[in-house]
Amino acid sequence: MNKWVKWILITVGVLIVLALIATPIMNSIYQWQIEKARDTSRINDIKMIQSWLEQTYQDNAEYPSSLDDENLAIFLYKIPKDSKEWEIINWCTFWYTYEVLTLNKLENQWYILSTCLESKSNINKLTLDWGIYDNKFEVFTK
Secondary structure (H helix, E strand, O other): OOHHHHHHHHHHHHHHHHHHHHHHHHHHHHHHHHHHHHHHHHHHHHHHHHHHHHHHHHHHOOOOOOOOOOOHHHOOOOOOOOOOOOOEEOOEEOOOEEEEEEEOOEEEEEEEEEEEOOOHHHHHHHOOOOOOOOOEEEEEOO
């Protein structure tokens, strides 16, 4: 066999091995980026809903009892939905949670708005907020 043919076969073999090694690595990087992008969308949705809740509070002196409240419809055309709604990942069901709290006999004056996060780096970074849930991104009454 010619010296160049051996060299070409070895080079092609090395490239095939490198491609086989790189494919799972690239796939995990891609998956990680997709998870982070979905988490960013969730956080933006939560902040948008929080803004609408605050506008409703300014008009009505109380927070709506649910996200389906007709007073919220003035500011909120359509309630955002999680792209993985009702899926369970990292022991957390994906959907936007809104809880209205009554403290000291004052109804609808406080709330907790939360969502699950998918990316482990986001969970470690954004859920250490002394909130009620360990693996959720939460916002509270201002």
